[in-house]
Amino acid sequence: MSEExxxxxxxxxxxxxxxxxxxxxxIYGYGFTTLSTGSGEVKINKIEETENxxxxxxxxxxxxxxxxxxSEVLHTSEYVYLATGASSLCHTSNFQWKRNVDVYLVVSVKxxxxxxxxxxxxxxxxxxxxxxxxFELVIVDYQSGDLDVAxxxxxxxxxxxxxxxxTGGFSRSGGLQAGIDYVTNPDAIVMTxxxxxxxxxxxxxxxxxxxxxxxxxxxxxFFRLNQGYTEININGFWETLTYGLLxxxxxxxxxxxxxxxxxxxxKWGGEDWGAVDR
Numbered sequence: 001m002s003e004e005x006x007x008x009x010x011x012x013x014x015x016x017x018x019x020x021x022x023x024x025x026x027i028y029g030y031g032f033t034t035l036s037t038g039s040g041e042v043k044i045n046k047i048e049e050t051e052n053x054x055x056x057x058x059x060x061x062x063x064x065x066x067x068x069x070x071s072e073v074l075h076t077s078e079y080v081y082l083a084t085g086a087s088s089l090c091h092t093s094n095f096q097w098k099r100n101v102d103v104y105l106v107v108s109v110k111x112x113x114x115x116x117x118x119x120x121x122x123x124x125x126x127x128x129x130x131x132x133x134x135f136e137l138v139i140v141d142y143q144s145g146d147l148d149v150a151x152x153x154x155x156x157x158x159x160x161x162x163x164x165x166x167t168g169g170f171s172r173s174g175g176l177q178a179g180i181d182y183v184t185n186p187d188a189i190v191m192t193x194x195x196x197x198x199x200x201x202x203x204x205x206x207x208x209x210x211x212x213x214x215x216x217x218x219x220x221x222f223f224r225l226n227q228g229y230t231e232i233n234i235n236g237f238w239e240t241l242t243y244g245l246l247x248x249x250x251x252x253x254x255x256x257x258x259x260x261x262x263x264x265x266x267k268w269g270g271e272d273w274g275a276v277d278r
Contacts, residue, residue, distance in 0.1 A: 041066040045075075056083040058092070060209065077209055095216075097209045102188040103135040103247075105204075107195055108175025113147030115195040122199055124157050129201040136160035138182060140175035143167060173259040180258055183250045187213070191247030197222060198231060207247050217248035 045062040052058075058081050065074040079097070081090040105123070109116055116139065123137050141149045141163055153161045164178050176192045183190050191207050193199070200206075210218035222245065225236040248256075 054084065056081060056086065058095070059089075079212075095212055097212055099208065100134060101208055102185065103204050103207055104138050104179070104183050104188060104190045105135060106138045106140065106176055106179030106182075106190060106192050108140045108142070108170075108172045108179070109144060109149070109195065110142035110170040111144050111146050112195060113144065116144075116147055116149055117152060118198075119195045120152055120156050120158070122197075126199065126201050126204060127158060130204070132204055133159050135204045136162060138162045138164065138179045140164045140166055140179050142170045142175065177259045180250070180253050186249065186251035186254065188250050189247055190250050190253055191218070191245065194244045197245075211247055211249060213249040214252060217246065217252065219246050 043064045043066075045064060046060070047062070048060040050058045058079060060077065060079055062077045063075075065076060077097075079092045079095050081092050081095075083090065107119065119139075120137070126132070126135075137153070137158060137160070139149055139153070139162070143165070150163045153163065162182065164175075164182060166175060166178060179192070180190050189207060189211050206220070207218055210216070210220075222239050223234075223236055224239045225231075225234065229235040
């Protein structure tokens with residue numbers, strides 16, 4: 001998004017916020033029931049735009065709001081809508097992400113011990129940086145012989161984890177579906193992941209912000225490094241032809257039907273596209 005476009009959206013938001021500030025309101029789940037009158041300072045952390053050329057644009061605004069006369073800064077992340085030709089933003093009351101939602105990260109493995117260790121260390125780093133105790137790592141293990149997965153997790157700093165033991169030939173779709181089935185709470189988010197990644201500290205929170213129950217799932221694009229390169233010495237490309245990371249609410253996984261474990265019993269590749277098509 002261009003700087004001019006971001007600035008325009010910000011000015012519209014500040015106008016809407018100033019109009020609300022003169023009466024008692026709830027600031028989108030943050031627990032503030034009243035606001036001081038007058039203006040304030042609004043700073044952009046991030047603005048994401050999803051454009052529909054006919055209807056308009058939906059924005060995810062991540063802002064810091066400093067109210068006039070107040071020392072505390074309000075951090076807000078919310079969806080707003082700008083209809084085509086409109087001069088004011090609309091608050092999408094029926095399209096907002098939920099805070100404090102449990103997130104289950106599910107992966108299917110067999111004999112990939114070094115990568116499992118990498119994944120666990122990655123999850124430990126996320127937990128150390130964020131202190132988020134509302135995510136759980138679920139590893140579906142097909143009788144790995146190179147690593148005691150449960151022992152590795154017991155020795156880790158992760159407060160929440162689960163190992164699901166499977167028999168038979170490895171099935172990525174079957175393993176991921178077993179992880180999805182393990183989650184019983186329909187109001188929890190289930191994100192299928194891969195081990196061959198380094199996820200950023202904010203990944204769990206990013207997932208919450210990009211999943212709306214009954215309306216939107218999250219399939220983040222990732223950057224694939226070319227052989228011999230690292231996160232410091234970067235050379236590679238954005239992977240656009242896969243849904244290796246796919247998250248939605250458990251209720252939506254149930255509605256969609258999950259992975260096609262019959263078609264992709266032991267076949268690897270295409271199961272993610274199949275799940276999206278469903």
